[in-house]
Amino acid sequence: MTELGRSKKQEVLQWIRENPFISQQDLADRLHLSRPAVAAYISALIKEGEILGRAYVLPQRGHILCIGGANVDRKIQAYEPIQLGTSNPSFVVESYGGVARNIAENLTRLGLPTSLVTMVGLDKEADRLLSYLAGLGTDVSQVIRSTAHRTGTYTAVLDVDGSMTVALADMGIYDDFTVEQLAPRLRVLQQAAMVIVDTNLPTEALAYVIAESTKKGALLIVAPVSSPKAKRLPRNLGGIHTLIANRDELAAISGIPIDKEESIYAACAALKERGCRTVVATMGKDGVAWLDEANIFGTLPAESIEVVDVTGAGDAFVAGFCFAMASDAKTKQACQFATRLTGLTLVTKETVSTEIKPHEARAWLTKIL
Template sequence: MCVSIIGGINIDFKGSSHQKLSFKTSNPGRIFYSSGGVARNVAHNLCKLEVPVNLFGVVGDDIFGEVILTELNNLKINTNFIKNCDNCRTGVYLAILDEKKDMMVSISDMDIIKEINVNYIEKYKDTLLHSKLVFLETNLETQTIEYILKVLENTNVYTVFNAVSNQKVKKLKNITEEIDYLTLNFSELKSLIEQENLDFYDEKSIQTIFSDKFPNISNLIVTNGDMGVLFLTNRFKKTEFFSVGKVEDFEIIDANGAGDAFTAGLIYGIYEDADIEKCIEYGIKASHITLKSPKTVADDLSTKIFD
């Protein structure tokens, strides 16, 4: 059985400053580009973890779309479900990184993702129903998200959701369908539950607020950099904290992509029927490898890092 990945496929442009960023002026640094998008990144990570993947999304009939599809085919990721849109531009993500390689600001030009609509998903719903797990992200339109979750309702197909950003995660406020796993960072959690003064270590408050507001989400995984990972389950009303170990600043080459790698490691564990402790451990190890890589998907990522 495959994992089906649905969402953003785009080109990433990243500018990294050599020194502390100065605003409203030019900053010496390095600019590079690569294939990106949350869904594409997760699919690429899973490919390196030897998980069979079907990737669903859309690219434009342009040079960026051509580059992305060529790369995906070389990776042996199934692109048969990817829509090529004649009158659309391939999505572009632009990020500015500081001297510590953390993102300071980004712009996401993802209008093309509206082409992943109900009609598109309906064509492939049998493939989704025969998946072991379906991954979704909040770049998708709310109507599309709702339709996918309804298709998978009362099935044995796991659903894993990624929040993407502080703004886009707010779409989940309008979703009442069941979600098995939601992964997000602490900033996105605060935005989702509208509690900016929330204490990451106040597990009881987080559990109470989340259970009250989102009873439809079975499991919540909250990352917070080197402060750790918090796991909450609505089913058993319990929380568990995981320390992550520290990656030294000098080891970090690029923090972009670490979150997608964490999600892929988690999905790998679920795919392998591992317990949640192992799933989160896999996510942490995958993210650490990615922090130390100049690429959004680390060359060194493989199942060997889990040994």
């Protein structure tokens, strides 16, 4: 489409926004176009998700879109101290994981309309994973089913005391999570008030999500999944509203070793200079720190609780932060709520706490705000 064509298409959209009941002939008359030309522009707008259907229903922003990994997690723990080179009696616990998937489940349990765009295989593991999320109320209609790969798996082998001996990750499926695969699925971005993306995506796909979120005016939150994958983020972080990273990820992205509070501030400031509006650093038992849009640096101590399992705690923090931001919370308030939600995950062996209740969450947030 030519530049003039794109301009006319935007004019058509503007008239429809002002009067959703306007006829094609009225549009043609006002824009000095033929009726077939108007019909072609409307057809293009429908395909792009700018309008929904022939009745010119405009998409309503409000839901949250999560983009990234969804996989099956397995923990294999030995009954006796592990002996290498022989069979070890053990038991297996299987659950669903993946940063984007975990965040989406948390948000759904918090009562927010949530969509997940991920890539899984054509296997029974994926069928069960998607059925589970759909049963909770997460929209999985835009999930990509790969014919070339199995669903991603993460397998941790634990010694009798629960310490990790080795972990094995089969995540090759995400190498095919390309712009070509992703682009047709992002019509849902039209309705998203907030987009959360993890760094399981390849570099080009991450840059595409950042650009598209900026273009559509959605609030973009980035959650790195590991130090190596955090380096997939582009040098220019413009378009990212908030980056939420742990110490190692923050150091990997900024290039600044994290050893004390001054270095955390320096790393956050460096990322803001690269275009990120707010940076939040999660530090486990040392709490959380942030540098917000107004360049105000703040810290918050961790809650004093008896930790059962840290799996999924970081994802719960991201979900809690986004839940609070969706209610117009300030950065400090969002971190306070996120810390509270993280506590629920830390006291359970589940990756996502089933004790999350929307009405209780709203009550917590009301007290904070």
